[in-house]
Amino acid sequence: MAAKLDQGPPNYKEMLPPVILENYGKWKYHEIPRPGVLKHVSETGATMHSVRVASPRLVSIDFVRDLCVIADEYCEGFLRFTTRNNVEFLVGDEAKLNPLLAELEAKGYCVGGTGASISNIIHTQGWVHCHTPATDASGVVKAVMDDLYEYFDSMKLPAKLKMGLACCLNMCGSTHCSDIGIVGVHRTPPRIDHDKIRKGTEIPSLVASCPTGAIRPDPKNKSVIVNNDKCMYCGNCYTMSPAMEIYDAKNDGIAILIGGKVSNARSAPSFSRMVIPFLPNNAPRWPETTKAIRDIIELWIANAHKGERLGEWVERIGWERFFSLSGLPFSDMLIDDYIFARETFRTGAAFKY
Amino acid sequence: MAAKLDQGPPNYKEMLPPVILENYGKWKYHEIPRPGVLKHVSETGATMHSVRVASPRLVSIDFVRDLCVIADEYCEGFLRFTTRNNVEFLVGDEAKLNPLLAELEAKGYCVGGTGASISNIIHTQGWVHCHTPATDASGVVKAVMDDLYEYFDSMKLPAKLKMGLACCLNMCGSTHCSDIGIVGVHRTPPRIDHDKIRKGTEIPSLVASCPTGAIRPDPKNKSVIVNNDKCMYCGNCYTMSPAMEIYDAKNDGIAILIGGKVSNARSAPSFSRMVIPFLPNNAPRWPETTKAIRDIIELWIANAHKGERLGEWVERIGWERFFSLSGLPFSDMLIDDYIFARETFRTGAAFKY
Amino acid sequence: MTEKKTPLLDELEKGKWPSFVTEIKRAAVKSPASAELLQVLERSYAERRGHWKHGGIVGVRGYGGGVIGRYVDEPETYPNIAEFHTVRINQPSGFFYNTKTLRTICDLWEKHGSGLTNMHGSTGDVILLGCKTESIQPIFDDYSEAGFDLGGSGSCLRTTNCCVGPGRCEHACYDTLEACYNITNEFMDELHRPMWPYKSKIKFSGCANDCTGAIARADISVIGTWRDSLRIDQNAIKEYAAEEFPIQSAVVAKCPTHCLTYNKETQELSVVAEDCTRCNHCINLMPKAIQAGKEKGATLLVGGKSTIVQSAFMSSVVVPFMKMEVEDDFEEFKDTVRRIWEWWDENGKTRERIGETIFRLGMGKFLRETEIPPVPQQVFRPRANPYVFWNQEELDQSGTAMDGSEVKNYNK
Amino acid sequence: MTEKKTPLLDELEKGKWPSFVTEIKRAAVKSPASAELLQVLERSYAERRGHWKHGGIVGVRGYGGGVIGRYVDEPETYPNIAEFHTVRINQPSGFFYNTKTLRTICDLWEKHGSGLTNMHGSTGDVILLGCKTESIQPIFDDYSEAGFDLGGSGSCLRTTNCCVGPGRCEHACYDTLEACYNITNEFMDELHRPMWPYKSKIKFSGCANDCTGAIARADISVIGTWRDSLRIDQNAIKEYAAEEFPIQSAVVAKCPTHCLTYNKETQELSVVAEDCTRCNHCINLMPKAIQAGKEKGATLLVGGKSTIVQSAFMSSVVVPFMKMEVEDDFEEFKDTVRRIWEWWDENGKTRERIGETIFRLGMGKFLRETEIPPVPQQVFRPRANPYVFWNQEELDQSGTAMDGSEVKNYNK
Numbered sequence A, B: 001m002a003a004k005l006d007q008g009p010p011n012y013k014e015m016l017p018p019v020i021l022e023n024y025g026k027w028k029y030h031e032i033p034r035p036g037v038l039k040h041v042s043e044t045g046a047t048m049h050s051v052r053v054a055s056p057r058l059v060s061i062d063f064v065r066d067l068c069v070i071a072d073e074y075c076e077g078f079l080r081f082t083t084r085n086n087v088e089f090l091v092g093d094e095a096k097l098n099p100l101l102a103e104l105e106a107k108g109y110c111v112g113g114t115g116a117s118i119s120n121i122i123h124t125q126g127w128v129h130c131h132t133p134a135t136d137a138s139g140v141v142k143a144v145m146d147d148l149y150e151y152f153d154s155m156k157l158p159a160k161l162k163m164g165l166a167c168c169l170n171m172c173g174s175t176h177c178s179d180i181g182i183v184g185v186h187r188t189p190p191r192i193d194h195d196k197i198r199k200g201t202e203i204p205s206l207v208a209s210c211p212t213g214a215i216r217p218d219p220k221n222k223s224v225i226v227n228n229d230k231c232m233y234c235g236n237c238y239t240m241s242p243a244m245e246i247y248d249a250k251n252d253g254i255a256i257l258i259g260g261k262v263s264n265a266r267s268a269p270s271f272s273r274m275v276i277p278f279l280p281n282n283a284p285r286w287p288e289t290t291k292a293i294r295d296i297i298e299l300w301i302a303n304a305h306k307g308e309r310l311g312e313w314v315e316r317i318g319w320e321r322f323f324s325l326s327g328l329p330f331s332d333m334l335i336d337d338y339i340f341a342r343e344t345f346r347t348g349a350a351f352k353y
Numbered sequence C, D: 001m002t003e004k005k006t007p008l009l010d011e012l013e014k015g016k017w018p019s020f021v022t023e024i025k026r027a028a029v030k031s032p033a034s035a036e037l038l039q040v041l042e043r044s045y046a047e048r049r050g051h052w053k054h055g056g057i058v059g060v061r062g063y064g065g066g067v068i069g070r071y072v073d074e075p076e077t078y079p080n081i082a083e084f085h086t087v088r089i090n091q092p093s094g095f096f097y098n099t100k101t102l103r104t105i106c107d108l109w110e111k112h113g114s115g116l117t118n119m120h121g122s123t124g125d126v127i128l129l130g131c132k133t134e135s136i137q138p139i140f141d142d143y144s145e146a147g148f149d150l151g152g153s154g155s156c157l158r159t160t161n162c163c164v165g166p167g168r169c170e171h172a173c174y175d176t177l178e179a180c181y182n183i184t185n186e187f188m189d190e191l192h193r194p195m196w197p198y199k200s201k202i203k204f205s206g207c208a209n210d211c212t213g214a215i216a217r218a219d220i221s222v223i224g225t226w227r228d229s230l231r232i233d234q235n236a237i238k239e240y241a242a243e244e245f246p247i248q249s250a251v252v253a254k255c256p257t258h259c260l261t262y263n264k265e266t267q268e269l270s271v272v273a274e275d276c277t278r279c280n281h282c283i284n285l286m287p288k289a290i291q292a293g294k295e296k297g298a299t300l301l302v303g304g305k306s307t308i309v310q311s312a313f314m315s316s317v318v319v320p321f322m323k324m325e326v327e328d329d330f331e332e333f334k335d336t337v338r339r340i341w342e343w344w345d346e347n348g349k350t351r352e353r354i355g356e357t358i359f360r361l362g363m364g365k366f367l368r369e370t371e372i373p374p375v376p377q378q379v380f381r382p383r384a385n386p387y388v389f390w391n392q393e394e395l396d397q398s399g400t401a402m403d404g405s406e407v408k409n410y411n412k
């Protein structure tokens, strides 16, 4: 049979377990009987348990097949993934819940990520597959989640904590509105391969790609010139042309942004804000990064009101106070100087120390 | 004697009444025994009464001389003006307070403007003296203050109400952070007098003056061309060159902005926001403007909490709710499309109707 | 190959969290490409840099995207991953699967590729990670036959995604799963054949909790809401009270608009409906007692994206409330979004996301030209500057077009 | 002249508020220029447009500003106001006057000009409204001899002004009157001889109430504050309580940082000092009981201005706390402001206010180059984008300057 064009994704209706088909749109409320387990109750009185299991996201097909075996046994052959890449086993038959949990435990699966916990980190390709990373993705995630595991399989945080990791400023990992964003950053200007430029780069597009106007054409050379003083190492020129190599092993690393959120609950969605401009790429376990994140989280735990997201807490106490409490050094690098800088300036004479 | 260069302003020390000299820096608290009268009490126990009197600001020297006569009689020859151009009689001898008030009343002076009242309107030159006005200044102020007089000589508002009027977008009247800003606006592009341009205008400066890049040089003509579609009638080109006549009697008028403040008390200083893009220049008494302002003020009075500035009230209930409560029409003209527009967009899914 | 040492990566097999290194090793058992990936990754860990080159153009007949080209920088050393492209397979709505489908994905991927996958990519696709150029068409053919289709890449509509919605959530204000499926099918051409200035994403969240992060991650963010008043079940409130749930401190005190009042005596909770902004907080905390209103639909927000080039943007409100009904085939949504894309297609510069185009040209112009009514819900607050554009045709123009030298003589 | 009718303006003599029309009429009795002003203004009211032309350059020997040139557009019809310039006279600190000084102002103005004045202009000057070109120098000479000096106009330091401060206000955290006087005298050259890209204004407010509107209206805004904890007099609190002053609802509940607690039993008010942002609200409401701390000074904010060209800016914090002491001659302030102006003078474009220059070039660069330490008080919040400039000299540069074609060979 020939391939069909534009047939679209498989129909989700075929992917729903019977308990969902029967109670579709009728869910009334949920409870979280224990970390990692959601119990949804329908208007009809029916219940469904979802068991959330960590995934490294970058998985082998054998990992997926293992999941299938479990789903066949306990979930009538159905499961789902979450928008944070966790696995959710959907248990229509309550009797199967405890056996499932036992099996998961036996096999070393990590159950958690519900309620006031840290769930999986949304992340990206890093050194595994992308061409512009300033850090790895999966490795940093692994290191950070190992360190914070106690907050994944419990629900003792002030509120949910959503983390994102992006290995470069393209920010595929949605770090810009995360409670904690881990962002791979370059710190040196691109090195130009003039030969490559001459071979295939569309110079006007390349020039236009630079947000700060650091690149200008060099007609004599049939290439371009970068004004290093204007460059802020975003790498967008490299996205446009492979001749603008941006990685720099000695100087690439990680920046930490905090306090973003996307839900509308209580407070409006907000951007994450930079609090640490650079941490080194200390592979394989990025100890500076894991420590910095843990310190921030522990400060939040110690100081936030119950129910207060990280950013809500910082906004309540004030960013200046966050810096004095955390002891993190403040520098002019943390002060915005890009397009929307003005709204960050303190246009008022009231502040803390 | 020859004129002295750079001698600076008269020394304020010679302008202070004895009671101030004696209690300088020692004031402990104040009370407002009645509208328009401040009673300041010093650490030393001394008191001083200040009686605030309205001024049209544009005054004759005879007006000033009249003030002097009063100050000589009741205030040992001292008085001051406020940052809102009111007059303040400084009474060191409490016994003179009531006689002063009686005389002021007899002579028809307006006493008020303290506490939770509307004080004088900071304003500008208008048709009296400036070359760029889109409306008059003093006349609008007179019409508005006549209408709102009951709020000047009482203190029954939820909070202070600070108004500013600027007769053009240069905004000399500090309307950009006022509870209510009255701003003269042009609505049509400049008409170019090419002869005048050729005679004296520096074309590059003229081109550079346009915030939206609407003006471009026309070398053939030795003049400039205005792209009317890009022009938003700010008049900055006219400030640069008299050849760019911007006034247009048929279309000039007034815009109303509300909700700004400058004090840091409770909430941070904030900009005024446009709620009415245009009202006609119905001289001599601008009835549309006086009514629009009264309506806004009465809505505020009816709905605000005690102590809540106009902008604080609107921010609490939400601007969308202000529009539904006030019945003022909302249009795309009220949506920012200038440099800092982005921060005004509602990046959230929570709002009222 | 597999016998080569990976001491640095091995460190990442320690610890509680599941290890991607373990997963690559599992794949490496069967796939020489995955084995080489392990080697090149170990080298990246040592050198602290990536080893992948810019992707060339690779693809599938009849499609303009769906595959990301990827080449290792030293093909001589790593011949098995000289080409190591990814194929994006459009996931089913809500990431629901039956095991049969999942196994099909695995089996086909075992046949053609590295055996490594991301379940899922950040946008939503099933990411088949690593295959040769020559395999791309066969991969597509096989998956297509099995009922799958490609996701998006390039300057097109990207793979849409949605939250679990009515499938398992009491908060869903519209059918996110059906919306995602139906609308994806509607826009097959836009998804598969890049035609726009840049990419455009849609994410469907069933309520203001926005579990897909739509407002930050999608150009078109569809967030469920309701139009009337939320509903309170006073009996259920009493049950919460009986369980000593902190109604006052956790719910009432944190309502951002202070529109809830709890009467401790009567154990009743009341709401000033017109003050509620539908933030969902109280419903989140007391789902048994509080629920959305009856008139349900969605808010349409536009412009979200990450940092490059003009800074990160969040979507902002364009249509405060629209019906999202299966019955009428999501007509209003489709019409509106078509107008929006058309406008962007005409006005956007190359590599300019729609949020940037709107910002550059002005929200007013955008609304006028897409015929979307301006309403105060679109802004947090009105403009602070008086720089209003006036439609000159609506003004008295009897003098404005005149030559400046004659200005004196008009307006009299 | 005076017999001419002004029916429209006459309407503005009605009503309670004092009438500027009446004032012009009073001046018109003695001044033909003011009489003509009345006529031209009546015409403006009828035609709804101004009748003044762009000012030419007029001035005083040895000064570059202080006078605004103004010409009527029909000099033939209105010969007495063919030239109708204003002279800006620098007011005494706090707008305090003895009647002798005021009478001198009046007498000299009666001699030379229209007899109309603004007490005061928006910036602070005594505005002498309307005189002929030939009178300007004599006006200056006479006023100068009487102890007055000109205010600013053009691209210079403008006339500074201040609130009443310690002269009559319990809130003053530094001596605004002396600061304004002393600092004005220090910067005579900057005030009188335009030398900068554009105008620069200073306003001195004694506390966070900002009664001069400094944050909105001055490039350099000096706002009084304190560094330690505010002081509460518990006895005075009890007196307020006795008078049934609503301490809880009016003060405590409106403290923006929720750092006040009122104990109704003991009638004591306490503050969590490190949480207080010194907004002044509680002090405003209970001045008998609450006062500023002991360590007083000012916050220096920079960049305020109105709408033209880049939008209105408010000043933003540059130095959170500086001493403002008469004893040391306001040294820190003067030094800092000199560095700030120098930087702006070097970097600003023509007609670019300092706030716009800082915005264009970046706050980081501004702080580095003026040697002002970066502190979190300068921002509401840190940057949301990761676009940080790094000082390349502080990095390991062993590869960065290389040619791109050799990139492969470095970083190994």
Ligand code: SRM
Binding pocket: A029, A030, A038, A081, A082, A083, A084, A085, A086, A113, A114, A115, A116, A119, A120, A122, A159, A160, A162, A177, A178, A179, A260, A261, A262, A263, A264, A265, A309, C094, C162, C163, C164, C165, C168, C169, C170, C171, C209, C210, C211, C212, C213, C284, C285
């Ligand atoms: C499964 C999932 C949806 C899906 O389609 O996959 C989901 C499911 C639920 N979310 Fe969510 N949310 C999911 C991602 C999100 C996201 C997006 C994200 O994580 O990137 C957000 C927005 C994050 C943000 O604001 O930055 C999100 C913000 C919420 C909130 C609002 C939290 C807040 O107070 O700000 C709630 C309400 C609550 O928890 O009370 C919520 C509530 C819920 C409920 C309780 C809804 C329900 O009644 O079923 C579900 C269980 C939550 C739990 O884990 O405790 N969900 N939820 C996603 C699980 C991801 C994971 O594996 O951890």
Ligand code: SRM
Binding pocket: B029, B030, B038, B081, B082, B083, B084, B085, B086, B113, B114, B115, B116, B119, B120, B122, B159, B160, B162, B177, B178, B179, B260, B261, B262, B263, B264, B265, B309, D094, D162, D163, D164, D165, D168, D169, D170, D171, D209, D210, D211, D212, D213, D284, D285
């Ligand atoms: C006389 C004057 C200062 C001067 O040097 O001339 C002055 C004097 C006082 N101000 Fe003011 N303010 C004066 C202009 C201002 C301004 C600037 C302006 O009006 O343009 C502001 C900032 C306006 C804004 O925020 O938009 C201002 C914001 C305040 C506030 C803060 C109000 C608030 O809650 O937001 C207070 C505190 C209060 O009233 O409780 C205050 C308090 C005071 C006190 C009570 C201070 C004191 O203890 O002596 C004085 C009497 C106020 C009254 O009238 O009730 N003053 N005050 C100015 C009178 C102008 C007038 O004629 O009406």
Ligand code: SRM
Binding pocket: A123, A124, A125, A129, A130, A131, A132, A170, A171, A172, A173, A174, A239, C068, C070, C086, C088, C118, C120, C121, C122, C123, C124, C125, C126, C127, C151, C159, C201, C216, C217, C218, C304, C305, C306, C307, C308, C309, C353
């Ligand atoms: C695979 C994936 C990361 C992942 O591991 O999950 C990814 C990978 C890439 N993204 Fe992305 N993006 C992915 C989701 C995102 C997201 C998140 C989202 O969609 O929710 C974002 C942020 C949201 C947004 O759209 O702005 C994102 C923002 C970007 C950008 C910056 C776009 C911008 O306007 O700021 C680029 C740069 C570009 O388009 O040239 C980019 C470009 C890329 C490229 C194609 C690199 C490039 O410059 O050509 C990456 C290919 C990596 C590779 O070789 O595999 N990717 N990218 C995600 C797609 C998987 C999927 O289809 O499901």
Ligand code: SRM
Binding pocket: B123, B124, B125, B129, B130, B131, B132, B170, B171, B172, B173, B174, B239, D068, D070, D086, D088, D118, D120, D121, D122, D123, D124, D125, D126, D127, D151, D159, D201, D216, D217, D218, D304, D305, D306, D307, D308, D309, D353
């Ligand atoms: C007289 C005065 C209005 C008044 O009636 O009080 C005034 C009058 C003029 N201002 Fe102003 N400004 C006056 C205070 C202000 C203020 C308020 C303040 O200083 O607190 C502002 C807003 C704050 C600021 O500085 O931004 C102000 C912002 C402007 C601007 C816009 C500047 C900007 O950067 O946005 C201009 C345009 C210009 O400089 O070319 C301007 C220009 C002008 C000119 C010189 C017109 C021009 O384009 O050349 C006006 C001369 C009128 C005349 O013929 O008498 N005037 N001007 C004020 C000065 C009196 C004094 O010295 O005391």
Ligand code: SF4
Binding pocket: A124, A125, A126, A130, A131, A132, A133, A134, A166, A167, A168, A169, A170, A171, A172, A173
């Ligand atoms: S964040 Fe950057 S490096 Fe990472 S996957 Fe996306 S484009 Fe590639």
Ligand code: SF4
Binding pocket: A189, A190, A209, A210, A211, A212, A213, A214, A215, A226, A230, A231, A232, A233, A234, A235, A236, A237, A238, A244, A246
């Ligand atoms: S890295 Fe970014 S800022 Fe630097 S030259 Fe390239 S595009 Fe411009």
Ligand code: SF4
Binding pocket: B124, B125, B126, B130, B131, B132, B133, B134, B166, B167, B168, B169, B170, B171, B172, B173
């Ligand atoms: S606001 Fe405009 S018209 Fe009015 S005085 Fe200032 S510059 Fe002149």
Ligand code: SF4
Binding pocket: B189, B190, B209, B210, B211, B212, B213, B214, B215, B226, B230, B231, B232, B233, B234, B235, B236, B237, B238, B244, B246
């Ligand atoms: S009025 Fe303003 S926008 Fe219009 S041409 Fe002149 S400077 Fe440009």
Ligand code: SF4
Binding pocket: C163, C164, C165, C166, C169, C170, C171, C172, C173, C205, C206, C207, C208, C209, C210, C211, C212, C224
């Ligand atoms: S967005 Fe709302 S409807 Fe969708 S899963 Fe989250 S809570 Fe449920």
Ligand code: SF4
Binding pocket: A266, C230, C254, C255, C256, C257, C258, C259, C260, C271, C275, C276, C277, C278, C279, C280, C281, C282, C283
């Ligand atoms: S939905 Fe939000 S705003 Fe509405 S009542 Fe509940 S908590 Fe308050």
Ligand code: SF4
Binding pocket: D163, D164, D165, D166, D169, D170, D171, D172, D173, D205, D206, D207, D208, D209, D210, D211, D212, D224
């Ligand atoms: S700013 Fe402060 S010190 Fe100055 S007058 Fe106003 S309240 Fe008093």
Ligand code: SF4
Binding pocket: B266, D230, D254, D255, D256, D257, D258, D259, D260, D271, D275, D276, D277, D278, D279, D280, D281, D282, D283
């Ligand atoms: S000064 Fe302001 S922040 Fe400080 S205690 Fe008083 S009201 Fe609260």
